[in-house]
Amino acid sequence: MPLDHAAEPSATAKPYVEALSAVCDHYGVDAESRYADLPNPASKVHYLTAGEGPPLLLLHGLGATATYWVPMLDALTDHFTVYVPDAPGRGLSTAVDYRETGFREFGVEYVADLLDSVGIEETAVMGNSLGGFQSLALTVDHPERVTRLCAIGAPAGLSRDIPLLFRLFDLPLVGRWLFDYFQAETVEEARAEFRRINVEDDSAIPDMFFEPGIVGEKLPGQRESLLSLMETLGTVRGMNPEFDLREAVREIQVPTRFVWGTEDYFWPPSVGRPVASAMANADFVTLADYGHVPWLEPGDEATDAAVAFLTDGRSV
Template sequence: MNIFRLGLLFSFIWLTGCASMGIGSRSMDELTQHYTNQQSRFVNIDGLNIHYRDEGQGPVLVLLHGVASSLHTWDGWVEQLQPHYRIIRLDLPGHGLTGPDLARKRYDIGYMVKTLDTFLSRLNIEKAHLAGNSLGGYISWKYAVQHPQRVDKLILVDAAGYPQDMPFIMNLASLPVIGEMSQLMMPRFMVGNNIKAAYGDSDKVSSQLVRRYHDLTLRQGNRKALVQVFRTMKEQSRNPQLGDEVKQVKAPTLLMWGEEDNWVPLDVLAQFRRDLPVASVVTYEGVGHLPMEELPVQSARDAHIFLQTGQFFSMPVSMGN
């Protein structure tokens, strides 16, 4: 389907004007009522009001979600792990209730890493375990390279970090014209199809899950920010030197991957495994891009084993030998 036909399709959907088409924005008051709880906090970082949650007690574990997601993606992990850790998770810039940074036109990795560092400093966190999925994984390992003294152990869950083809929906939304149209509307059925494509078992995608992803996409400014994120990631994904710094990661690392991940495929896992000095690896049969959502109990338990021991079950695989 060419851009002209896609434009006609988007125009037709826009003209139908039904609420599920995602035309207009959801009010911050409404979203806050539905998607915050007693652990929710907001902190202003250089004019950006970051939404985060601070739960549990013990060593600090920081969780970073992926593109077009929110801190809620970690709900299952928090339920399992908060008896053992102080868990801090946040909505990244351009996502969730944090929303866009109006001073930014690009959400490049340098900006994301700097924002994370300022956020942790504001919370007086000197050192923490760090876990990230997808874009959050990319931010995590780059942060571990730039601030090795602040990262104890590192968990990369289907993380970005090497040149690859962009997922279809991200590539589509980053195109001229289509990207601008998607800033005007974001149909719920498209969000649902996108989530199902990211899962290994689409039957696990509930209407409530789709509603949450869709609602938070409709926070004022998020659709424009997401297009900017997609375009930045598309540009970065073409950089042949994208993963060169992975070899500089000093923190013990666990690679967690869904074997049915079509967004960040297993060949990216293989490159991380090749380049990390020492890493442990666990993969999940039948699981897609979001193991912490699809398989929350098992993936959280695996993360806990690694964080407690620095390895996964047996001695970690040495990538340097």
């Protein structure tokens, strides 16, 4: 069975579980679907786990879920036991109101609580986009818990600048209208949106990959959680100052790699290179013609760069 669910899913969750299972099946991934009971407000966090070896935590981006990592798991599970949570308010994790929790502290707090829940004292971490921000912030706040750090795709936190579209989401009335307008209800709509923001070339992505996202937006509280998170992150002037990690990450000592596409929708490599250069133990891999979620592009360049680093040159 490609996805072993820890408990019989509810009628509401079942379509999502079935869609996620189909994605795992397509990519030949044998994963377990589990829940961690965490302190409120995170409450119940859903995560996937697969593989054998030392732990590796994978953190997804703003509007994503654990599904985004499934295409890379086959390359990781021979080397690691991977843990892939749905952030609170995404996928099957409990909905939260980020207007009340914030994200800078809470985004680290629930991850640390998750590691405690599954008995992990220290782990390698890889994050994409907002998950890249969490990875950096976790390492800043709890350096003793992170052994290696890989940000694949531009991480938030290294610039306060954001694309115009995301600034508009903060405008009264206009922001809510845009938020509802861009909700994908078909695979074709989801693919078009994905191609516009996440990848330069979507030809390697099967239609079924988009189904969990479409179904997941219908789960109770998920849309409101996402909107509250977007409102928390920034304003029409850009990202809120509390999310600026440029100075803090200079103190990171653990081995760090940035894997960054030249066509990243959010930030170009020129944003990240000076930050990496100022860090004690970081390198920077530039991927020509790759977008924001580079491991979903055709070819293995992004995955190979991440796996080679995370395994520290061990047999890949």
